[in-house]
Amino acid sequence: MGLDFFKQETFRDDYTFRNSPEAIRRFPFPFAEDSYMYSVNMEPHVAGPKGSVFEHMFDVDEHYLSEMRDRAMVLRDDPLRCQSLPHMTLAGWDLLELIMESKARDYPDWFELHKTGNRWTWINRPMEIEQTFTFLNESTLPHGPMEYITRQTQGDFTLQDQRDNNLWIDAGMVTTQADWSLDFDIGMGFHEWHAPVPHAHQMGVFDRALKFLLKLQLGAPVRRFNWTMTVDPILDTSPETYPKWGPSKATLTLDNIGHRQHLRVELQSLHRLPRSNAIAFPIRAYLIKFEELVTMPKWARRLHRVVRDVHPDLATYKGFLRNRDLMVQYLSQFDDGKPTSPGWWPEPE
Amino acid sequence: MNSELEGTIRSRPVYGTLEPREGSGHLMVADGEGAGAIVDLVAGAGAGAADMLARTQIIYIPGPNGTDQSDRLRALNAWSFFRANDYATAQPRLRKVLGDAHMGLQIYLSGTEGLIGQAQRDAIEAGLPHSAVQTEFRGSTVRRVQCVHCKGITENVRTDPFKCSHCGLNLFVRDHYSRRHAAFQGVNIDAEDPGHVPPAVERFK
Known part of the structure; x- marks a missing residue:
């Protein structure tokens, strides 16, 4: 695909963000059934069907350039959104390597990585970047390794250090x-x-998740969904702002x-890193307008039922309790009561 | 555990009861009613108290409620005693002592959560192991709160909501606690409906 694939749009001020019909079809709808409660719900992060958000390790979609521009603005206004404690630099290099190798392999038209020993050249065509640097030498990059590569990669990232049988x-x-x-x-x-x-603590969700993650193996990443609701297509819904x-x-x-009103879905994946033994945690947010989502009848029926029946504490924690009734009223127009098929893939009718 | 601090969430620190431990030296930091925990600690050392005190440094700060029990601690006749009016004044001395610490230094912190949290943070930053630090809560439950919006810290928060002493936003006080900031988190309470601020309730005394 050529570089004209990438849209110019905004996630602030005039909010010109929207999804193309193709982006709607591939949207990672997070509900596999008509109800929702917390669970550990992790599965192997293996390649999915062609064209899906799972096709590649790090999905690059039509919003890439606009999301990176928005990130740069957030960092200009508040540099503390990107922080790395001193012992995490090696994990940052691990992450940089994982992303560069994945993108160069999965999107050869857009990204290239050339290595001569520790002398690496990274080419990011959509962002018009060509950078030669020495792997593991911080002074050869304009930012620390984690910041450098995540200024060029959609989604939030955290790096977890593993020690004392815990993740930090x-x-x-x-x-x-x-x-x-x-x-x-x-x-x-x-x-x-x-x-x-x-609720999740009392359900033992975090005890089980931690136990599982401490044993996460190199080369065997896992993934899960999370979701919330966002009014207007704002990527930066931080407590700070x-x-x-x-x-x-x-x-x-x-x-x-x-x-x-947007459904906000996080595709979260977890990757063991080779040198640092840290865990990388990409949190990739996808936004979809309700009016876009209801073009898929199965999703419209199901979202109506999920929002209608979700526990009020969850709606409060996710910050949409005040608009829940309105959401249900809107979505009910698209729910004829017919049964929905298992799994979250859309189906044509 | 203290009943007045119960019923909160997993990021909230838990406190114990100070107990004498073998050590190459002893550093005791307290504020307000925390002085009583130090006195009890020394009493608990029994016959070993004199030997312990000969290798003890005490740093004491009056409590946010005005409680000043300096006299009780001075009367212990520890190797050194230092009184400061607030934590910021005590901090350079505390950091020097922590930086000079030898293996085996035992650290005892008692008093309000603000005092314990800040001293614990400074001890960890100085590289002392968690296992060398004991804590005991006593006295005022007022909170040290970081405004998540402007990042300013307001000390001795008594009510919920309260007005940020830096940016002036009305904040509600979460139980979410950061050891790195040694503070609870304050979040704008009327962000969605500006001007609709519920009456302040005295939650912390």
Whole structure:
């Protein structure tokens, strides 16, 4: 595919973001059944069908350039969105290697990586970058290795150090988050940074997840979905900027909700890193407008049922309780009560 | 565990009861009613108390509620005693002591969560092992809160919500706690409906 594949759009101010029909078809709808509750729900992060968001290790889609431009603006306004504790530099190099090798392999028209010993040349055509540097030598890159590569990769990233039978969130690039603060959480252990999540602790979800992740193997990444709701296509729904984006939640009506309310899906994957033994955690956010989503009848029926029946504590934690009734009212127009098929793939009717 | 701190979430620190331990030296840092925990600790050392005190440094700060029990601690006749009016004043001395620490230094922290959290952070940053640090909560439950928006810290927060002492936003106080900042998190309470601020309730005393 050529470089004209990438759209020019905004995630702020005039909000010109939208999904093409093809992007809607490949949207990672997160609900495999008509109801939702927390679970560990991890599966191997293996290559999926051609054209799906799982086709490649790191999905590059039509929003790539616009998302990278938005990230650069967030970092200009608040550099603390990207932090790495001093012992995490090696993990940053591991991540840089993983991403560069994956993208050069999966998207050879757009990315190239050439190695002569430790002398590497990275070419990123969509972003018009060509960089020669020495692998493992920080002074040869304009940023630290994690920041350098994640300024060129969609999705948030955290790096977890593993020690004392725990995972510690000791580095991250976090500009497209569902309302959590890297600056506040950096340095926390697994249960600490998940502390605010309701119900899941009592269900044992985090104990099981941690046990599973401590044994994560090199070359065997796993993935899971998470989701929330976002009014207007804002990538940067951070607690830091909550006073800026919070008021929009009070402006939804039945007339504008289809256009302004977005389902926000995170495709999260976890990768053991080779040198540092850290775990990389990409959190890739996909946005879809309700009016885009309801073009898939199965998804429309199912989302209606999920939102209608979700536990109020979860709706509160995910920040959409105040608009839940309105969402249900809008979505009910597209639910004729017919059964839905298992699994989340869309189906033509 | 202290009943007045119960019922919170997993990022919230838990505190114990100070117990005398064998060590090459002893560093005791307390504020307000925390002085009582130090006195009890020394009493618990029994016959070993004199030997312990001969290798003990005490740093003490009056509590945010005004409690000043310097006299009780001075009367212990430890090897050194230092009183400061606030944590910022005590901090350079504390950091020097931590930086000079030999293997086997035992650290005892008691008093408010703000004092314990900051001293614990400084001890860890100085490279001391977690296992060398004991904590005991006593006294005021006022909170040290970081505004997630402007990053400013407001000390001795008594009410929820409260007004950020830096940016002026009305913040509610979460139980989510960062050891690195030694602070709870404050989040704008009227972000979605500006001006709709519920009355402040005195939650912390």
